[in-house]
Amino acid sequence: xxxxxxxLVLLVLPFVAxxxxxxxxxxxxxxxxxxxxxxxxxxxxSVSSNTIQYTNGFGTSLSITRLRYLISQxxxxxxxxxxTIVKDYHLVDLSQDNSLTINDILLPPGAYNLKMRFGxxxxxxxxxxYPDLNAASWNVPENLGGGYHYMQLxxxxxxxxxxxxxxxxxxxxxxxxxxxxGPENTREDTxxxxxxxxxxxxxxxxxxxxxxxxxxxxxxxxxxxxxxx
Amino acid sequence: MIQKIPFIFCLFCIAISCGEDDxxxxxxxxxxxxxxxxAIFSQLLPPPEIPINNPLTExxxxxxxxxxxxxxxxxxxxxxxxxxxxxxxxxxxxRRYSIGIDGIAGFRNSMPIxxxxxxxxxxxxxxxxxxxxxxxxxxPVVNEIEMHNTWPNVVATLQTDxxxxxxxxxxxxxxxxxxxxxxxxxxxxxxxxxxADAPFDKxxxxxxxxxxxxxxxxxxxxDENRGDCFHCHGSPSNPLWTDNDFHNNGLDEDFTDLGxxxxxxxxxxxxxxxxxxxxxLAYTAPYMHDGRxxxxxxxxxxxxxxxxxxxxxxxxxxxxxQGGVQLTxxxxxxxxxxxxxxxxxxLANNPAYQNPN
Numbered sequence: 345x346x347x348x349x350x351x352l353v354l355l356v357l358p359f360v361a362x363x364x365x366x367x368x369x370x371x372x373x374x375x376x377x378x379x380x381x382x383x384x385x386x387x388x389x390s391v392s393s394n395t396i397q398y399t400n401g402f403g404t405s406l407s408i409t410r411l412r413y414l415i416s417q418x419x420x421x422x423x424x425x426x427x428t429i430v431k432d433y434h435l436v437d438l439s440q441d442n443s444l445t446i447n448d449i450l451l452p453p454g455a456y457n458l459k460m461r462f463g464x465x466x467x468x469x470x471x472x473x474y475p476d477l478n479a480a481s482w483n484v485p486e487n488l489g490g491g492y493h494y495m496q497l498x499x500x501x502x503x504x505x506x507x508x509x510x511x512x513x514x515x516x517x518x519x520x521x522x523x524x525x526g527p528e529n530t531r532e533d534t535x536x537x538x539x540x541x542x543x544x545x546x547x548x549x550x551x552x553x554x555x556x557x558x559x560x561x562x563x564x565x566x567x568x569x570x571x572x573x
Numbered sequence: 574m575i576q577k578i579p580f581i582f583c584l585f586c587i588a589i590s591c592g593e594d595d596x597x598x599x600x601x602x603x604x605x606x607x608x609x610x611x612a613i614f615s616q617l618l619p620p621p622e623i624p625i626n627n628p629l630t631e632x633x634x635x636x637x638x639x640x641x642x643x644x645x646x647x648x649x650x651x652x653x654x655x656x657x658x659x660x661x662x663x664x665x666x667x668r669r670y671s672i673g674i675d676g677i678a679g680f681r682n683s684m685p686i687x688x689x690x691x692x693x694x695x696x697x698x699x700x701x702x703x704x705x706x707x708x709x710x711x712x713p714v715v716n717e718i719e720m721h722n723t724w725p726n727v728v729a730t731l732q733t734d735x736x737x738x739x740x741x742x743x744x745x746x747x748x749x750x751x752x753x754x755x756x757x758x759x760x761x762x763x764x765x766x767x768x769a770d771a772p773f774d775k776x777x778x779x780x781x782x783x784x785x786x787x788x789x790x791x792x793x794x795x796d797e798n799r800g801d802c803f804h805c806h807g808s809p810s811n812p813l814w815t816d817n818d819f820h821n822n823g824l825d826e827d828f829t830d831l832g833x834x835x836x837x838x839x840x841x842x843x844x845x846x847x848x849x850x851x852x853x854l855a856y857t858a859p860y861m862h863d864g865r866x867x868x869x870x871x872x873x874x875x876x877x878x879x880x881x882x883x884x885x886x887x888x889x890x891x892x893x894x895q896g897g898v899q900l901t902x903x904x905x906x907x908x909x910x911x912x913x914x915x916x917x918x919x920l921a922n923n924p925a926y927q928n929p930n
Contacts, residue, residue: 481816485795498888
């Protein structure tokens with residue numbers, strides 16, 4: 345689903361003096377921030393709510409009460425193929441405003457390919473090694489394969505045949521797929537590399553917004569009937 | 574009382590101006606101190622969160638400790654913070670509702686206040702009404718059904734106590750007491766209240782073993798098809814045993830207490846309360862925000878068979894339609910045995926937390 349993630353680059357073009365230091369200044373690092381936006385089809389999703397206000401591809405009405413997900417290996421690769429990982433991992437929580445932006449990125453102006461990964465790779469999805477994620481109760485118990493969650497998308501949904509005041513609940517939690525749950529379990533990598541294409545970092549502040557199309561989780565690649573387990 | 578404060582009020586003769594620059598006294602130098610981070614926290618958790626504008630110092634912590642046990646914070650000099658947050662009761666209160674100075678009961682159970690320095694969400698109280706510990710400690714003093722005092726009165730009272738004048742001088746470089754400085758001192762002390770010496774901590778550190786029943790209980794706790802407790806209450810990887818977040822855990826169909834929603838005004842948050850830590854359950858009965866359950870058995874029964882639906886129920890209460898997770902008697906017994914391994918017997922008598930007055 346994240347293949348469809350859109351991004352918007354806002355270019356702030358400052359006035360710069362045309363003196364002999366231009367070339368030097370052009371190579372100076374400039375601040376870049378990556379923001380995370382969320383939408384459900386045409387609707388912006390900015391806060392979690394128990395209001396059933398979205399309709400998924402299957403036609404099911406639902407709410408989004410919680411959305412948290414993990415992004416890792418946020419990287420900018422320049423035209424020379426030099427890759428800079430600006431953030432090893434980042435937990436986005438719709439209820440925490442300060443999680444919706446990665447700041448403190450400094451890069452020389454230029455063209456880059458921006459990539460990030462939804463979730464952890466198997467190599468980095470090691471149980472208990474990330475203190476901040478532990479404190480956020482982001483862990484997956486060992487009996488379920490260990491490591492960490494990749495996403496927690498939760499809410500309520502309505503069966504058209506039921507009374508509207510008693511919706512059903514969904515808790516769509518993405519983790520590394522585990523085979524043979526238990527002490528001898530094995531895991532299958534379910535993380536997704538997201539290639540966000542080329543972006544341009546200009547001198548001054550560059551804001552890059554990455555939009556998660558939440559609706560796509562319910563239909564891409566499989567149309568999801570929430571009434572079916 | 575203040576004469577008994579064990580920390581030393583040294584009487585340095587410091588050449589300071591007597592003007593409005595008391596707060597800027599450059600002669601004072603409180604001794605920085607770090608929270609004693611337990612081994613299991615060092616392994617698994619981020620460092621404790623200490624505000625830049627209120628670093629811990631020996632003098633500040635000692636002052637906060639004296640204030641925590643100071644009954645002069647209440648209007649009639651009968652109730653201290655420790656009156657409702659008792660060391661031998663997990664820094665909580667085994668009464669369902671604490672009783673204020675006017676004999677009036679509150680409407681929520683006293684929340685335990687240990688390991689607060691790891692509250693990464695910075696939302697305090699059952700309803701998240703305080704955004705910092707410094708903010709949190711201000712409210713009970715003026716709450717009409719708690720200490721029922723006023724801050725000007727508290728400040729005036731403390732300002733007449735030579736021991737406190739010296740204590741504030743040493744901790745903050747000023748003898749001009751303010752509610753902000755009282756709050757800072759209290760917050761410093763409360764941040765030092767750390768509990769991580771339970772049998773399960775020793776198990777995690779490979780210093781002890783669990784009984785078979787306790788091991789079975791851990792398995793129930795972590796099993797999504799049985800207890801499914803870990804999403805909100807931590808795990809062996811999160812030894813805080815709370816997510817420090819807010820949930821509606823299926824207690825009521827209708828709310829008499831809106832919890833977080835009462836603070837935010839958001840109907841989506843009606844009936845949400847902060848997940849308490851599962852540490853020290855042996856000492857912190859009764860349970861839930863309103864202390865409705867007297868025993869752990871009742872708590873487990875609630876999640877097993879007692880869940881009820883309401884519009885804001887947490888989606889993690891996946892089995893609400895069946896009334897709960899339907900644990901067997903064996904699973905219930907095992908889960909209880911495991912939960913009790915999270916209680917820290919050293920907390921009550923930790924000499925650093927006792928009344929110094």
